[in-house]
Amino acid sequence: MNRRNFVHYSALAIGGVSLINHPLFAQLAADDPYKMKMVRDSVGVFTEKGGTIAYLRTKEGWVVVDSEFPEQAQHLIEGLKKTSDIPIHLLMNTHHHGDHTGGNIAFKGLVEHVVAHENSLKNQKAVAEKSKTEDKQLYPDTTFSNGWKKKVGGESIRTYYFGPGHTNGDSLIHFENANVVHTGDLVFNRRYPFVDRSAGASVKSWITVLDKTLTTFDNKTIFVFGHAFDPEKITGTKEDIKAFKDYLEKLLVFVGQEIKAGKSKEEVMKATSVPGVSEWQGDGIARSLQAAYEELTA
Numbered sequence: 001m002n003r004r005n006f007v008h009y010s011a012l013a014i015g016g017v018s019l020i021n022h023p024l025f026a027q028l029a030a031d032d033p034y035k036m037k038m039v040r041d042s043v044g045v046f047t048e049k050g051g052t053i054a055y056l057r058t059k060e061g062w063v064v065v066d067s068e069f070p071e072q073a074q075h076l077i078e079g080l081k082k083t084s085d086i087p088i089h090l091l092m093n094t095h096h097h098g099d100h101t102g103g104n105i106a107f108k109g110l111v112e113h114v115v116a117h118e119n120s121l122k123n124q125k126a127v128a129e130k131s132k133t134e135d136k137q138l139y140p141d142t143t144f145s146n147g148w149k150k151k152v153g154g155e156s157i158r159t160y161y162f163g164p165g166h167t168n169g170d171s172l173i174h175f176e177n178a179n180v181v182h183t184g185d186l187v188f189n190r191r192y193p194f195v196d197r198s199a200g201a202s203v204k205s206w207i208t209v210l211d212k213t214l215t216t217f218d219n220k221t222i223f224v225f226g227h228a229f230d231p232e233k234i235t236g237t238k239e240d241i242k243a244f245k246d247y248l249e250k251l252l253v254f255v256g257q258e259i260k261a262g263k264s265k266e267e268v269m270k271a272t273s274v275p276g277v278s279e280w281q282g283d284g285i286a287r288s289l290q291a292a293y294e295e296l297t298a
């Protein structure tokens with residue numbers, strides 16, 4: 001979205017409910033998928049292409065979690081500057097995947113630090129070396145193993161690492177005062193997940209990670225999800241995390257039963273649904289089935 005359209009879009013949004021049904025509004029929304037919306041207090045979310053970005057406004061400057069791709073990150077930076085011309089203080093990554101770190105490079109020279117789990121850095125480097133895209137990366141310079149905490153302009157930011165899940169380097173990032181957590185791709189809301197075994201993912205451990213997530217945060221916590229089937233449902237509550245955990249549990253049970261019944265990997269991957277699961281949809285159920293099969297037969 002260019003600057004002019006951003007202004008139009010904001011004006012229409014501020015203009016009120018009556019404009020929502022205006023054909024121009026629908027047209028702009030379709031042309032420009034870039035969206036910024038406040039979640040709670042000074043925390044907002046940005047969506048265009050890739051994993052959901054969260055941003056926090058503080059007295060010291062903006063804190064950004066994840067960066068989509070370079071073009072999208074540029075749109076975000078312009079959007080933030082339009083809202084408030086405070087510096088961009090800190091960039092954080094939930095994990096290494098390109099739809100979450102590809103835009104890091106757009107923050108080069110703007111942020112002092114990039115924070116991520118140590119495995120996120122390792123994975124990002126490994127992927128970049130393999131694909132010869134090292135020059136297109138901005139790597140985390142501040143890493144942690146179990147967790148990390150910092151006060152930034154009145155907000156307290158804390159990260160949690162509960163072990164392998166979607167990769168072996170996913171952390172949860174909590175803006176404690178606002179009580180908003182970015183789960184990264186540890187939650188695919190009502191959408192079949194990507195399970196990156198090449199980066200140390202584990203479905204079994206993922207279930208444990210979600211259990212710890214449920215006991216760590218409270219019922220008022222708002223969670224920001226990396227991906228959702230319904231673009232409006234990129235934020236949610238513990239109920240959504242319980243539902244995703246239930247999906248992973250049923251996936252493991254089903255694939256385990258199929259293996260016991262002597263089914264081959266190819267046969268297991270032909271399934272078009274997981275028994276007992278009705279809410280998960282989209283492309284890519286085969287990725288779940290394959291990952292579960294490989295994990296259970298490893």
Ligand SMILES: [Zn+2]
Nearest residue numbers: 051099185226
């Ligand atoms: Zn993602």
Ligand SMILES: [Zn+2]
Nearest residue numbers: 095097166185
């Ligand atoms: Zn991912």
